[in-house]
Amino acid sequence: MCPGLRIAEAPDTPPLVKMYATPYAPQRHISDHYDIVGFISSGTYGRVYKAVTRRGGTGPPEPRPHPTGRTVEAFAIKKFKPDKEGAELQYTGISQSAIREMSLCTELSHQAVIHLVEIILESKCIFMVFEYAEHDLLQIIHHHTMLPRTPIPASTLRSCMYQLLDGLLYLHRNWVLHRDLKPANIMVTTRGEIKIGDLGLARLFNKPLAPLFTGDKVVVTIWYRAPELLLGTKHYTPAIDLWAVGCIFAELLSLRPIFKGEEAKQDSKKAVPFQRNQMGKIGEILGLPKKQDWPLLPVHPEYHNLQTVSMHTPGVNRPQGLEKWYRTTITNNNYNVQNGSPPPDDSALDLLKRFLEYDPEKRVNAENALKHPYFIGDGTGKPPSWNCFEGLETKYPARKVSTETNEISTGSLPGTKRSGLPDDSLLRPPQKKMRDG
Numbered sequence: 001m002c003p004g005l006r007i008a009e010a011p012d013t014p015p016l017v018k019m020y021a022t023p024y025a026p027q028r029h030i031s032d033h034y035d036i037v038g039f040i041s042s043g044t045y046g047r048v049y050k051a052v053t054r055r056g057g058t059g060p061p062e063p064r065p066h067p068t069g070r071t072v073e074a075f076a077i078k079k080f081k082p083d084k085e086g087a088e089l090q091y092t093g094i095s096q097s098a099i100r101e102m103s104l105c106t107e108l109s110h111q112a113v114i115h116l117v118e119i120i121l122e123s124k125c126i127f128m129v130f131e132y133a134e135h136d137l138l139q140i141i142h143h144h145t146m147l148p149r150t151p152i153p154a155s156t157l158r159s160c161m162y163q164l165l166d167g168l169l170y171l172h173r174n175w176v177l178h179r180d181l182k183p184a185n186i187m188v189t190t191r192g193e194i195k196i197g198d199l200g201l202a203r204l205f206n207k208p209l210a211p212l213f214t215g216d217k218v219v220v221t222i223w224y225r226a227p228e229l230l231l232g233t234k235h236y237t238p239a240i241d242l243w244a245v246g247c248i249f250a251e252l253l254s255l256r257p258i259f260k261g262e263e264a265k266q267d268s269k270k271a272v273p274f275q276r277n278q279m280g281k282i283g284e285i286l287g288l289p290k291k292q293d294w295p296l297l298p299v300h301p302e303y304h305n306l307q308t309v310s311m312h313t314p315g316v317n318r319p320q321g322l323e324k325w326y327r328t329t330i331t332n333n334n335y336n337v338q339n340g341s342p343p344p345d346d347s348a349l350d351l352l353k354r355f356l357e358y359d360p361e362k363r364v365n366a367e368n369a370l371k372h373p374y375f376i377g378d379g380t381g382k383p384p385s386w387n388c389f390e391g392l393e394t395k396y397p398a399r400k401v402s403t404e405t406n407e408i409s410t411g412s413l414p415g416t417k418r419s420g421l422p423d424d425s426l427l428r429p430p431q432k433k434m435r436d437g
Contacts, residue, residue: 028120030127033062034075038401045097045200046080050132050401064117066131067109072117074132079125096215097200098126104176104199105130111386112167114187114197133187133195134398137248141183143396145255151333154344157252159388160186162375163194164245169366171196172238175206179219181244183251190398192387211235217272220244222263227282227289228360230275232301239360242369246355253344253352254329258285274305280313286356287319294359322353347374 034051041048052074053062064072080098105116105128117129137160144150152160164186171178180201187195201219205212211234219240220229226243228236250258261278279288288306291297310316326349335343351374354364364372375384389396 027122028118029122030077030120034077034129036077037074038403040076040399040401045095046078049077049079050399051075051077051129066115068111072115072131075117076130076132078128078130080128094126098128100201100203101199102126102128104202104204108171108174108176108199110167110170112163112194112196113170114195130197131195133197134190135188135396136197136399137183137186137188137252139399140188140396141251141255149255149334151255151335151341151343152252153341153392153394154335155384155391156388157344157348158375159192159384159386159390160188160194160252161245161249162370162384163386163388164196164248165366165370167194167196168241168245169370171202172241172366175204176202177205177212177238178202178241178244179216180221181241181248182221182224183248186248188388190389192385192389194388205238208235217270218266222261222275222278223247223257223259225275225278226360227279227358228300230279230282231297231303231306232272232274234301237360238365239363242355242363242365243360245366245369246352249348249352249355253326253348254333258325274302276305276309276312279306280309280316283309283316283319284313285320285322285325286358287321288316289358296359296361322356323349326352344374347372350374 031054033054035054037050037052039047040050053064064075066072080095102116102119105114106119109115114133115131117131120127120129140152144152168178168181176199178196178199178201180198181196185196185198187197189195201216203212203215213234220226224244224247226236226240229240247258259278259281261275261281263278264273264275266272288309289297297303330343333343335341351364351369351372354369354372357363376382
């Protein structure tokens with residue numbers, strides 16, 4: 001027992017009760033501390049809700065400090081499914097994804113990584129409470145595709161990339177691979193702060209007991225998957241995250257995915273198929289990889305399948321080239337120098353080439369990317385602002401939150417036999433009673 005710690009006892013407390021008296025707080029209940037605003041999204045893991053600190057109790061609202069010193073006022077609560085679908089409802093325990101995300105998020109603390117406020121276990125149901133971000137990069141991209149189509153301002157683009165790389169450098173220095181970087185997983189607050197989120201596929205890589213492929217045969221969403229993964233490598237490096245960053249960079253520039261392939265699904269034996277279509281989409285712009293540029297290319301398990309790509313995608317024999325793709329993108333994006341919205345300069349193209357390098361050993365890492373001239377190319381010599389909205393007149397709409405589904409009880413989630421509803425992964429957020437988050 002801690003020195004000086006006293007436990008209040010009733011005068012007639014029996015000896016056995018005294019022995020087991022502890023200073024631990026009683027179990028926390030999600031509804032005692034948070035008011036649910038509404039439903040945000042769902043997936044195979046469960047559901048995400050927006051919440052605020054509970055008000056109207058016996059005392060003042062419970063303050064939630066952020067590592068930066070400010071108070072967290074809104075929260076995203078990730079609720080994991082507590083049971084298994086089937087004729088008989090069964091508790092199946094905690095998924096590997098949930099364990100990894102909880103263990104990593106409780107240890108990580110960086111201004112460009114989403115902040116985990118707390119974890120609550122209630123009635124065999126896990127709630128991860130994160131700080132709430134009003135936007136994500138996918139939402140911002142979609143906003144700019146609305147007519148009239150407008151490009152993401154060069155200053156915003158530079159700040160987004162700088163913050164993303166700074167957060168990624170922090171993860172890699174702490175031996176964490178994200179393994180699922182894409183615009184939807186990069187949050188943006190109203191203060192213009194980038195937050196790397198969704199660490200469900202992240203894992204430590206400092207002392208793997210087996211090849212990384214053994215535990216997770218498929219990682220990274222297909223459009224952002226690095227070529228070494230497509231070619232079946234059994235072990236990989238942080239370079240896979242940098243390829244994904246390059247794909248995100250290209251998408252922010254062009255407002256559409258640069259390599260938008262169709263994913264071949266696993267067969268009944270759970271064998272991982274060769275992603276021929278995705279490899280073809282990459283080859284149409286970059287050309288197919290060559291042994292002289294990537295010495296270890298022939299040792300990849302799917303190397304022999306490369307020759308079949310040109311049969312299905314003839315465009316790989318006459319690749320567009322990344323420079324032509326970039327010039328066309330900039331020309332078509334309607335940058336307006338007169339209105340103070342000039343396009344990115346050629347340093348952006350050079351950085352993009354370094355991200356989208358076939359050979360992972362030659363691909364730029366996060367540390368060197370942050371030193372690239374692109375980030376000091378605005379003439380001031382200073383690094384980009386940590387507010388990607390700085391100087392913008394554009395106001396991005398807040399995330400849509402459905403107020404029809406704001407129940408976060410610890411019972412069965414929609415998607416189970418008990419509820420009688422279809423699986424969460426097939427549900428779209430309700431379109432009625434939507435409001436800005």
